[in-house]
Amino acid sequence: xxxxxxxxxxxLCLGGGSEIALATVRKLVGARCRxxxxxxxxxxxxxxxxxxxRDLGATTVETVAFDALEVASHDAxxxxxxxxHGDFDLVLLAFGVLxxxxxxxxxxxxxxxxxxTNFIGAVSVLVPxxxxxxxxxxxxxxxxxxxxxxxxxxxxxVYGSSKAGLDAYCQGxxxxxxxTGVRVMIVRPGFVHTKMTEGMAAAPLSxxxxxxxxxxxxGLGRGSEIVWAPAPLRFVMSALxxxxxxxFRRLPV
Amino acid sequence: xRPDRASVQxxxxxLLSGWGGTAPSRARLTTPLNDADVGTLxxxxxxxxxxxxxxxxxxxxxxxxAGGMVLxxxxxxxxxxxxxGRGIVTVGAxxxxxxxMRWLVPRGWFPITxxxxxxxxxxxxxxxxxxxxxxxxxxxxxHVRSLTLRTGGGEVLTLTPETTPERFWATxxxxxxxxxxxxxxxxxxxxxxxxxxxxxxxxxxxxxxxSRMVEGDERYRYSVAxxxxxxxxxxxxxxxxxxxxxxxxxxxxKERRRSPHRFDPKPVLVAPPFMxxxxxxxxxxxxxxxxxxxxxxxxxxxxxxxxxxxxHTLDMVEGWNRIYGVSGFVQYQFVVPDDAQEAVRIAVxxxxxAGTASFLAVLxxxxxxxxxxxxxxxxxxxxxxxxxxxxxxxxxxxxxLDDIVLGAGxxxxxxxxxxxxxxxxxxxYPRLDxxxxxxxxxxxxxxxxxxxxxxxxx
Ligand SMILES: Cc1cc2nc3c(=O)[nH]c(=O)nc-3n(C[C@H](O)[C@H](O)[C@H](O)COP(=O)(O)OP(=O)(O)OC[C@H]3O[C@@H](n4cnc5c(N)ncnc54)[C@H](O)[C@@H]3O)c2cc1C
Ligand SMILES: NC(=O)c1ccc[n+]([C@@H]2O[C@H](COP(=O)([O-])OP(=O)(O)OC[C@H]3O[C@@H](n4cnc5c(N)ncnc54)[C@H](OP(=O)(O)O)[C@@H]3O)[C@@H](O)[C@H]2O)c1
Numbered sequence: 001x002x003x004x005x006x007x008x009x010x011x012l013c014l015g016g017g018s019e020i021a022l023a024t025v026r027k028l029v030g031a032r033c034r035x036x037x038x039x040x041x042x043x044x045x046x047x048x049x050x051x052x053x054r055d056l057g058a059t060t061v062e063t064v065a066f067d068a069l070e071v072a073s074h075d076a077x078x079x080x081x082x083x084x085h086g087d088f089d090l091v092l093l094a095f096g097v098l099x100x101x102x103x104x105x106x107x108x109x110x111x112x113x114x115x116x117t118n119f120i121g122a123v124s125v126l127v128p129x130x131x132x133x134x135x136x137x138x139x140x141x142x143x144x145x146x147x148x149x150x151x152x153x154x155x156x157x158v159y160g161s162s163k164a165g166l167d168a169y170c171q172g173x174x175x176x177x178x179x180t181g182v183r184v185m186i187v188r189p190g191f192v193h194t195k196m197t198e199g200m201a202a203a204p205l206s207x208x209x210x211x212x213x214x215x216x217x218x219g220l221g222r223g224s225e226i227v228w229a230p231a232p233l234r235f236v237m238s239a240l241x242x243x244x245x246x247x248f249r250r251l252p253v
Numbered sequence: 254x255r256p257d258r259a260s261v262q263x264x265x266x267x268l269l270s271g272w273g274g275t276a277p278s279r280a281r282l283t284t285p286l287n288d289a290d291v292g293t294l295x296x297x298x299x300x301x302x303x304x305x306x307x308x309x310x311x312x313x314x315x316x317x318x319a320g321g322m323v324l325x326x327x328x329x330x331x332x333x334x335x336x337x338g339r340g341i342v343t344v345g346a347x348x349x350x351x352x353x354m355r356w357l358v359p360r361g362w363f364p365i366t367x368x369x370x371x372x373x374x375x376x377x378x379x380x381x382x383x384x385x386x387x388x389x390x391x392x393x394x395x396h397v398r399s400l401t402l403r404t405g406g407g408e409v410l411t412l413t414p415e416t417t418p419e420r421f422w423a424t425x426x427x428x429x430x431x432x433x434x435x436x437x438x439x440x441x442x443x444x445x446x447x448x449x450x451x452x453x454x455x456x457x458x459x460x461x462x463x464s465r466m467v468e469g470d471e472r473y474r475y476s477v478a479x480x481x482x483x484x485x486x487x488x489x490x491x492x493x494x495x496x497x498x499x500x501x502x503x504x505x506x507k508e509r510r511r512s513p514h515r516f517d518p519k520p521v522l523v524a525p526p527f528m529x530x531x532x533x534x535x536x537x538x539x540x541x542x543x544x545x546x547x548x549x550x551x552x553x554x555x556x557x558x559x560x561x562x563x564x565h566t567l568d569m570v571e572g573w574n575r576i577y578g579v580s581g582f583v584q585y586q587f588v589v590p591d592d593a594q595e596a597v598r599i600a601v602x603x604x605x606x607a608g609t610a611s612f613l614a615v616l617x618x619x620x621x622x623x624x625x626x627x628x629x630x631x632x633x634x635x636x637x638x639x640x641x642x643x644x645x646x647x648x649x650x651x652x653x654l655d656d657i658v659l660g661a662g663x664x665x666x667x668x669x670x671x672x673x674x675x676x677x678x679x680x681x682y683p684r685l686d687x688x689x690x691x692x693x694x695x696x697x698x699x700x701x702x703x704x705x706x707x708x709x710x711x
Contacts, residue, residue: 137320138279222642
């Protein structure tokens with residue numbers, strides 16, 4: 001059960017290799033979390049982080065195969081993981097691909113891969129996840145969206161639009177779940193130094209997975225609906241949102 | 254239209270939380286009207302089980318059952334039998350102490366009462382509640398002569414401390430987990446009047462407060478101190494000690510002697526239905542506490558106070574829990590042995606230092622423990638305080654306090670807990686395994702469960 005201060009005892013992590021997700025789960029294991037399921041494309045690659053979580057005090061840590069693009073498998077995957085572990089207090093949806101924007105502008109396959117992972121894949125797995133959580137009568141879904149979805153930029157609008165779709169879906173989903181005991185928290189990080197952004201020039205206000213993880217843990221404790229990481233991005237984005245198009249497209253962002 | 258008595262209504266899915274408003278969960282809320290309904294409902298309990306609920310005054314998740322069934326017991330209210338000559342009554346488990354007192358006090362009788370009248374008798378037994386008089390009278394459960402329990406296994410049992418001590422003392426303080434209490438028979442305290450004769454003292458710091466309690470508590474049937482958690486430095490732990498006895502007839506002014514048992518409490522304030530979070534902050538609390546402390550004179554003897562004012566101060570503000578805003582609050586209550594005064598000091602110090610706004614910090618000395626397996630009170634100091642959630646350092650702060658409490662041989666109150674670590678439970682409640690054995694026998698198929706039971710792996 002989630003306790004009064006937002007600490008879960010069990011977590012299902014979709015995209016278990018994500019650096020942001022792992023930083024978050026490490027903090028949760030430091031609090032009350034004892035059961036962790038890391039789901040990823042290559043479960044073998046998750047054995048090292050799984051061992052680390054055990055060393056931190058988690059008693060049950062499992063790695064399972066999950067591919068966001070294999071949408072046909074999602075219902076069975078969710079049914080399976082809930083029936084073998086019981087309740088999940090928290091489902092952390094962390095998978096995502098940045099993709100190659102330049103390529104995606106000319107190659108439909110690359111554009112489809114980005115949207116199919118970040119948006120379609122997420123929606124596809126959220127449908128059965130929500131059913132399972134509604135049935136257990138409690139639980140929190142944490143979704144990694146992005147500031148990139150807040151306003152599409154010419155430099156990464158394929159990724160940005162996929163996150164915009166996910167973000168909008170989750171806003172509506174959260175509202176639809178009021179009164180069910182299930183809630184949705186949307187996380188909008190800025191530039192985070194992880195595998196995903198390796199080799200890229202850091203954007204202003206760039207941050208680390210640990211900072212995002214702290215923001216997530218604090219948001220859980222407060223019962224937040226939207227979390228920005230780092231926090232000042234909320235104000236930056238609320239200003240950027242109103243910059244006129246003609247000016248926005250000339251900004252070096 | 255007459256309600257269909259043959260089959261109890263299936264109920265509605267609703268979101269339930271405890272009095273603190275944290276960690277809500279959804280369950281099917283049903284309303285049994287009689288003993289047979291309880292049986293019918295438990296026999297058809299869903300996969301995720303069932304739990305009884307009274308007036309939802311437990312701060313924690315004790316009366317919630319996510320994805321399962323919750324039995325709202327408040328319709329099973331009323332006096333079933335009474336022997337007023339001897340001060341014994343039998344009531345339905347859903348009877349509230351408020352209703353009961355409105356009926357009993359004018360007749361010269363008084364029950365064990367916690368800090369609110371808005372609890373049911375079932376809830377008072379399941380939490381084995383204590384009041385300001387614990388050092389003199391013990392807990393509510395110690396006054397129960399017998400109770401009827403519908404178990405998860407399908408039995409209807411009459412439990413008494415003499416004939417079925419194990420099952421009785423597992424049920425008293427058992428957080429509803431041994432089954433649904435249908436009714437209870439218990440002893441009352443005779444009172445000459447409905448007023449309290451109260452002595453109040455302003456104490457300059459924690460030492461002053463604690464030594465006065467050690468020295469003088471036995472002269473009073475009721476005793477409790479309010480601590481100003483926002484006072485620092487030399488005034489750390491300053492507070493107001495309020496102690497009293499039921500007033501005798503000869504202590505009443507002449508005009509009250511004609512109706513010595515008059516009792517008609519009303520809320521004097523109603524909190525607004527929605528409050529933004531964060532309104533209760535250190536500044537507003539500091540101002541409030543300063544006022545509260547200044548209000549009491551240095552020493553004030555023999556004041557006559559109403560039962561409502563003395564015992565149930567918070568009931569005078571209806572829905573006061575809403576002032577903490579939508580994110581809710583937790584109550585932290587622990588007890589440590591008499592010689593562990595230091596643990597109390599550290600707790601007060603840490604909580605003052607952290608600037609965690611606390612509306613109330615209540616200090617009391619408990620008398621000896623009873624045989625209740627999960628009953629909270631043990632002899633020593635108990636401190637209780639409310640803290641709004643959302644402060645990022647709060648989980649760690651409370652975890653450290655748990656460590657101090659455990660180190661001192663103490664425990665936290667499960668009906669108020671909503672965040673302690675399950676791995677500490679056996680150390681806090683050494684009879685936990687006995688409780689588990691009795692529970693397993695009464696409910697072999699695990700029909701009865703709650704969010705609290707899941708969270709703490711009870
Ligand atoms: C302002 C305030 C002051 C308080 N002061 C005190 C105090 O001084 N001392 C103290 O000890 N407590 C105190 N409490 C806590 C309160 O007395 C207990 O939590 C009590 O159990 C609440 O009773 P309820 O009827 O509201 O039960 P609920 O909160 O609805 O349920 C509490 C527990 O009782 C069980 N239960 C309820 N009915 C039944 C039944 N018929 N059969 C089996 N189990 C049942 C539930 O399953 C649950 O485990 C206070 C609470 C508030 C809000
Ligand atoms: N880093 C940032 O700057 C930033 C900013 C805002 C939002 N975000 C979002 O935060 C989330 C976590 O990102 P991160 O920074 O932690 O990056 P990361 O370490 O690269 O994690 C992304 C994870 O997604 C997984 N994944 C990709 N495609 C998948 C698929 N088809 N099926 C299953 N899993 C798949 C990856 O698994 P493999 O190991 O198998 O590749 C990887 O574990 C992402 O949703 C990302 O969009 C990141």
